[in-house]
Amino acid sequence: MADKPRKATLLQVLRMVLSAFIGIRKRGEAEKIEVTPVQVIIVGIIAGAVFVGTIVSVVRFITR
Amino acid sequence: MSAVHAPTHDHGHDDHHAHKPSGIMRWVASTNHKDIGTMYLWFSFAMFLVGGVMALIIRSELFQPGLQIVKPEFFNSMTTYHGLIMVFGAIMPAFVGFANWLIPMQIGAPDMAFPRMNNLSFWLLPPAALLLIAAQFAPGGGAGVGWTLYAPLSTQAGPAMDLTIFAIHILGMSSIMGSINIITTILNMRAPGMGLMKMPLFCWTWLITAYLLVAVMPVLAGAVTMTLTDRHFGTHFFNAAGGGDPVLYQHIFWFFGHPEVYIIAIPAFGVVSQVIPAFSRKPLFGYASMVYATASIAILSFMVWAHHMYTAGMPVEAQLYFMYATVLIAIPTGVKVFNWVATMWKGSLTFETPMLFALGFLFLFTLGGFTGLVLSIVPVDIQLHDTYYVVAHFHYVMVAGALFSAFAGIYFWLPKWTGRMYNETLGKWHFWLSLVFFNVTFFVQHFLGLAGMPRRIPDYSLQFAEFNMISSIGAFGFGLSQLLFLYIVIKCITSGEKAADRQWEGADSLEWTHLPSPAPWHSFETPPVVK
Numbered sequence: 001m002a003d004k005p006r007k008a009t010l011l012q013v014l015r016m017v018l019s020a021f022i023g024i025r026k027r028g029e030a031e032k033i034e035v036t037p038v039q040v041i042i043v044g045i046i047a048g049a050v051f052v053g054t055i056v057s058v059v060r061f062i063t064r
Numbered sequence: 065m066s067a068v069h070a071p072t073h074d075h076g077h078d079d080h081h082a083h084k085p086s087g088i089m090r091w092v093a094s095t096n097h098k099d100i101g102t103m104y105l106w107f108s109f110a111m112f113l114v115g116g117v118m119a120l121i122i123r124s125e126l127f128q129p130g131l132q133i134v135k136p137e138f139f140n141s142m143t144t145y146h147g148l149i150m151v152f153g154a155i156m157p158a159f160v161g162f163a164n165w166l167i168p169m170q171i172g173a174p175d176m177a178f179p180r181m182n183n184l185s186f187w188l189l190p191p192a193a194l195l196l197i198a199a200q201f202a203p204g205g206g207a208g209v210g211w212t213l214y215a216p217l218s219t220q221a222g223p224a225m226d227l228t229i230f231a232i233h234i235l236g237m238s239s240i241m242g243s244i245n246i247i248t249t250i251l252n253m254r255a256p257g258m259g260l261m262k263m264p265l266f267c268w269t270w271l272i273t274a275y276l277l278v279a280v281m282p283v284l285a286g287a288v289t290m291t292l293t294d295r296h297f298g299t300h301f302f303n304a305a306g307g308g309d310p311v312l313y314q315h316i317f318w319f320f321g322h323p324e325v326y327i328i329a330i331p332a333f334g335v336v337s338q339v340i341p342a343f344s345r346k347p348l349f350g351y352a353s354m355v356y357a358t359a360s361i362a363i364l365s366f367m368v369w370a371h372h373m374y375t376a377g378m379p380v381e382a383q384l385y386f387m388y389a390t391v392l393i394a395i396p397t398g399v400k401v402f403n404w405v406a407t408m409w410k411g412s413l414t415f416e417t418p419m420l421f422a423l424g425f426l427f428l429f430t431l432g433g434f435t436g437l438v439l440s441i442v443p444v445d446i447q448l449h450d451t452y453y454v455v456a457h458f459h460y461v462m463v464a465g466a467l468f469s470a471f472a473g474i475y476f477w478l479p480k481w482t483g484r485m486y487n488e489t490l491g492k493w494h495f496w497l498s499l500v501f502f503n504v505t506f507f508v509q510h511f512l513g514l515a516g517m518p519r520r521i522p523d524y525s526l527q528f529a530e531f532n533m534i535s536s537i538g539a540f541g542f543g544l545s546q547l548l549f550l551y552i553v554i555k556c557i558t559s560g561e562k563a564a565d566r567q568w569e570g571a572d573s574l575e576w577t578h579l580p581s582p583a584p585w586h587s588f589e590t591p592p593v594v595k
Contacts, residue, residue: 019356020356020359020360020363021360021363021364021396022360022395022396022399023353023356023357023358023360023361023395023396023399023400024350024353024356024357024399025352025353025355025356026352027261027351027352029352044363048363048367051367052367052389055385055388055389056381056385058388059381059384059385059388060381062384063380063381063384
């Protein structure tokens with residue numbers, strides 16, 4: 001490994017979690033950053049809640 | 065991490081340390097991951113035969129309309145215990161067997177993290193299996209409540225239900241301990257240089273599955289415990305007369321039940337992700353995507369449970385929510401299917417038995433996934449709920465998905481486990497017989513379901529007669545084909561040709577590149593160095 005992975009910014013963790021939601025991610029991108037489990041869990045829970053919230057609001061909008 | 069000894073192909077080097085205990089105590093008191101893995105696999109095959117015989121009793125009765133062979137109560141008991149035994153006794157332990165054998169070897173660890181707990185995890189299974197079988201002989205016979213054990217049927221069933229509940233408690237404990245062991249092993253015992261993103265995908269799928277198990281097995285334990293207290297201790301969790309709600313049971317059960325589907329499917333994905341690259345002679349396409357897709361499927365699996373209960377009564381908003389969320393799971397699953405296809409693209413493909421089973425998995429699991437999408441659509445599901453369409457759907461996922469993948473894995477790793485090769489011709493026979501008879505059995509059940517035949521009935525109207533007869537013939541063919549599998553495995557162990565250390569030249573995980581065949585009783589006492 002040439003360059004050491006850098007600590008991830010919030011935006012990078014978010015990008016990682018979102019790519020997990022679709023299931024598509026470049027390997028190079030995955031190895032570039034270093035994330036801690038705490039970061040993933042917090043961002044993951046928030047993104048999960050947003051995901052559920054989005055579907056719920058779509059449903060609300062349709063059944064209005 | 066100072067040990068940087070790189071064991072190459074020094075045959076028998078590890079054998080010096082192998083002071084195998086002999087006799088029955090080798091197995092009863094075993095703390096060796098390979099022996100425990102072997103026991104898991106044989107146990108699950110035994111349960112596969114028991115559950116298979118139950119399936120054949122069901123199909124015998126359904127061969128013709130009218131009641132010929134068994135009483136309706138016994139028929140109901142058969143559908144119930146066929147499901148329970150196949151899910152908890154056959155498929156899940158089979159993949160735990162794979163995990164025990166392979167995870168330490170694939171990450172370069174000497175054994176599982178908690179070898180004694182590993183022993184306990186396994187030895188809890190036989191008593192649970194005995195309870196499930198003993199339930200048939202309880203007063204009033206087995207509990208004919210369906211494998212989902214829905215209230216209020218389950219709160220009213222006879223004493224067999226208590227044996228069943230206890231069996232599920234024990235099985236749950238075993239699964240949770242097994243999962244803790246797997247998580248700890250993978251996170252803490254990887255060889256130097258074996259980063260998480262360098263692990264074979266099989267280890268990744270088991271890491272994710274183990275988290276799923278730890279999350280949902282307690283939920284199932286809670287559901288059946290509430291059933292138990294409703295039955296005996298005067299609670300009213302599921303009793304509407306006492307202020308409870310039977311639909312609550314369905315919510316709790318399926319909050320476990322839907323992730324359970326993925327607990328079975330994800331390790332199967334892992335096996336296929338080892339087999340397809342090996343026989344395509346290419347690395348797995350989109351490794352990182354596969355890891356992320358698996359994680360995604362696992363997370364989404366917690367958000368979709370009520371698609372199993374559209375007809376139980378819920379507001380249209382909830383139906384829409386669960387429909388949309390369910391449809392979205394097709395995205396990561398599609399990513400995986402495309403990745404497997406892309407792995408084969410322009411590869412040097414050969415079609416030995418493991419690859420045939422992996423391809424059978426790929427085709428038929430995709431078909432089962434599609435019928436799942438059909439069922440996720442609320443108005444369609446309201447028509448098809450509790451029909452044979454559902455039975456066909458989940459057998460495509462469970463049998464052509466999980467079981468075919470387990471067969472692929474067994475043929476793939478038999479040379480490594482036993483040091484001997486199976487008979488390739490017979491293996492191919494096993495595949496083609498299984499493939500044909502599987503489809504004869506289950507494809508026609510789609511038509512039965514679309515025509516309105518309900519599941520879990522011992523008798524049916526005349527218009528369903530032909531397809532049921534075809535399905536029953538297929539079922540007996542499928543069942544008998546599995547005896548060929550038993551013969552192939554026994555013949556391989558006793559008199560197969562000597563296998564090479566790296567029997568499949570396309571296989572590149574540590575158990576093939578660093579260990580002889582058969583894998584020595586103790587392996588990687590000094591960890592290999594992974595570059």
